[in-house]
Amino acid sequence: MSDDDMGMRQELPEGIKKEILKEAPESNYSTPKAGDEVTVHYVGTLESDGTEFDSSRSRDKPFTFIIGKGQVIEGWDLGVATMKKGEVAKFTIASEHAYGDQGSPPKIPEKATLIFEVELLDFTNQEDLFSDGGVLKVMVKEGSGWKAPQMNTELKISLKVCKPDGSVIEDKGSFEYTMGSTALGPLTKAVEKALLRMKKGEQCKLQCSKDYALGDAHPEGVVIDLAIDELYEVTDVSIAKDKSLMKKQIKEGEGYERPKESAKISLKVEAATDGSGPLSGFSAKTLEFAAGDGNVCDALELAVMDMKKGERALLTCTSPALCQEAQLGLAQIKADKVVFTLELSSFEKAKDIWDMSEDEKIEFASARKEVGGKLFKEGRFLLAMERYKKVADMFSYTDNYQAENKAKATDLKKVCTLNKAACQLKCELFADAKTSCNTVLKDDSANLKALFRRAQAELGLKNFGDCTRDVKRILEIDPQNREARALAKQAASGQKEEDQKSKGLFGKMCQALGKGPIREPYKERRFDFDAEQDEDMPQQEEGEAKEA
Known part of the structure; x- marks a missing residue:
């Protein structure tokens, strides 16, 4: 054959x-x-x-x-x-x-x-985990998917410890565990080494010598039944990536697609707690809204953009103002932390940007800019900033556009980049605001809004000299600009305050240095410089010496 x-x-x-x-x-x-x-x-x-x-x-x-x-x-x-x-x-x-x-x-x-x-x-399937015969991992059931735990990964595991003859020493059942913790005591080293090579649903046995298990308490070693029941994916979905809004996936969703801008969403909000008990006034509800339009609170808007259909997640927010949602009975929140239990029931797939024609892109971007303007007026600067950012990113390359559409795209990109800078200033993201302004000024060096907002960013960064330089440039273009003159006064006041601090610090340093006898220069050196070296050294004027 x-x-x-x-x-x-x-x-x-x-x-x-x-x-x-x-x-x-x-x-x-x-x-x-x-x-x-x-x-x-x-x-x-x-x-x-x-x-x-x-x-x-x-x-x-x-x-x-x-x-x-x-x-x-x-x-x-x-x-x-x-x-x-x-x-x-x-x-x-x-x-x-x-x-x-x-x-x-x-x-x-x-x-x-x-x-x-x-x-x-x-x-x-078996592995010698430490290549010394101390821990032999024997596969019982293969897992699924491609994800494996890493350090700090949160997961749910099942664990039972037995003697080699099968008698049970301890059965911990199913429990939540964080990689890198010491919750398993002397078993930690063997168990974590095995977990790093396992996938969700996998079951195995670890045949451990006493050195990797319970020591002399069980000199014959132990057999550990180990399984990964759930492998949680924890993601920072905050815009600033400051861990103020953390999403913990507790049930994996379908496929790989996530909602896009303006997609119709059906989000089930099952629970809201302060981490220990229910929030007062909360009412579970399925919310229907368009992604990114600001029809629900910022926390839900940001989380849902990182979810897949059918996914369940715990959303932990340490900025409760982002979680105030009247539709859920949470118009006011007194807690310091909010934990939502969410499930993305469904979403309609929006058209991908790369599938849009030039006209469709211009129309879509204009609509998103208007949404950004509405959110800015409502004081929802983080959400507005994301809308402007997405529009600006849409038009990173427009060389092949038709002339009319290219002009519209360029204008939309400039306006949204400047509006993004305004949002960043409101959120005190001064370095980011400066970068946004520099993007505009690269192609339009006399743009007053870009110069003014960069000056504001420099003020926020306490770069008073740079702020003053931008203000002077503005006044050269528009001598009657009152806002620029007011900003110049702020910069001057800030510089004066910094100078006073520096002067006070310098005075204290000099005061400390002035205590005790002044030693003769070079007296304690182990060897003297020769005459030629002394001649090469810069000479201090008499007046300068007295002044110092």
């Missing part, structure tokens, strides 16, 4: 040929690796005359060995490692990968090429 009929040969060294006689079930996709214990049935024959020299089937007893430990011939170690559970394969193995020049008398002659028909019945 040909390879095309029965399966493709897999990558093996020259001298080992593989022919798949029976494919494994589609659900079995993994193959054993070094350290795994495999169970097989086999029949071995000589290629030269077809003589059968060994067979587990004749004995009706499967054969078990560990991959990569040299317990079998090299051809088996390499060949069986390419198989899947349930697969049947024929291996033709040259002598250099079998019993070599000497053979294995009396059944296997010297330099014999061998043929094995092998069925992989099962294998146990």
